[in-house]
Amino acid sequence: MNIGSYSLLVARPTGSAGWWPRLGLGAAALMVLWWAARGAQVSFGELGKGLPWIGDFLARMVPPNWAFLDKLWVPAIETVQIALWGTLLAVIMAVPVCFFAARNLTPNLAVFHFTRQVFNVTRGINEIILALVFVAAVGLGPFPGVLALAVHGAGMLGKFFSESIEEIDQGPIEALRATGAGPVQTVIFGVIPQVITAWIAVVLYRFETNLRQATVLGMVGAGGIGFELVGSMKLFQYQDTATCIVVIIVMVMAADYVSTRLRAWIQKGAR
Template identity: 50%
Template sequence: MSDETFTTLGTRERGLAAAAGFRSRPSLLQFLLLFAFGALVVQTLIVVEARPQDLITGVSGMADLLARATPPDWSRLPDALWPALETVDIAIFGTVFAVLLAAPLAILAAANVTPARPFYYLARGIIALTRAVPDLVWALLFVTAVGLGPFPGALALAVHSVGMLGRLFAEVVEDMDMGPVEALTTTGASRLQVFTHAVLPGVLPSLLGISLYRFDENLRSSLVLGFVGAGGIGFQLLTAMNLFQYRTVSLLLIIVFVLVMSAERISALLRARVA
């Protein structure tokens, strides 16, 4: 090789090395982002009044509480079976009726299949409203309207789930393959025929999977809704805690664990079948 070639190679290598060194050095933007993240964490610790030392000194109290909660009071198991069934049925009711209400809303809220823009904005508004209000607030409203019991809890889960399912359903419909829809539309098929023969077959597996995931969430939420008088095992758990019946509390927590794990396993099996 000539001296000129060596000089050219040396210049290129120095340029690559300089570029690599430039990339390895943090830029001003990266430094500012890191500083902003650190400041965010610090203000979070201040606002939540984090005191790790209190957690360490409170270990003995937690251990005493656990000691009083063992062994579980298995004699209360027959009395807990009906509230457990209520909890499961609340989740089923909330999921099934949410799917029935969210499906048509999702069709209207999907930009690629909505019949008109006013329907699109109306459906999106309803979905946003039902999703923005927490299920606990819905439960309080329905308890006021229909009284205590599992029915207001089921209604609260159904209304709140409409917002969550409606948004996810609409996104699935918007991401679907529009080829079959366009093919049926060009043949003069009606909107109902397009929906049943093109839209529904393309999105049904995804919708079923999302619905099963939502059932998992509703089962957990139904436990919390019992704290405001919406029935289920959550109400029994709150009552036992207020009466300092910690052995009963531990029994109810075991039942909750079994319910949640069973629901997760069944949902996983069903999702595998429809995938």
């Protein structure tokens, strides 16, 4: 028997044995999916039974009531304003704190873990829940929506900002510290130039998300076009509802286009 034949005989049991862990993982994944389906009561049969009702609901929305557009200009602009200010306040709250949530800049582990948990709490609470809290605190209108987006967005942006700081090149930081630069100088001249492009891209993406969320916050009295959407549905004015949905889709598509162009321009300028 030559060496090649011997190696094949030895490799066969090893190759066969290598499939068992994969089969075990596959079986475990199927069990988890089955367990999740049971808990979520996934039933495609029930969905099939409900398709006629969905079709009837969509039929009532056709054609959209384009005359209703005259009442949607102000709420649509208000929605954009909510998203803008929600994003701005989120950035203002996240930037000063994110440096403490980065392992390579935090003073100690206690501060690091505390700051990370603060971010986890703020981004773990849904915007609608936050909007309900702020509506009870400051009343109906767009301002509770701004506050809800700002608090939730601060947690999201803080997490992204701190993680981007952890990925920077430590060379400029060590060089600045060797020259006697303080923490503020190190951040301004060593950290921000390395992360600013990524931060801007994340902020633009967050604005897109806030614009979509702002359309929903109106459902709980936080202003914007969502208030008109819910009102039309409660009054069974489904053609008005369709008009609201069309406006929301156009707004999101426009925001996505502008954000994509801005990100491309920023990345091109950074090269």
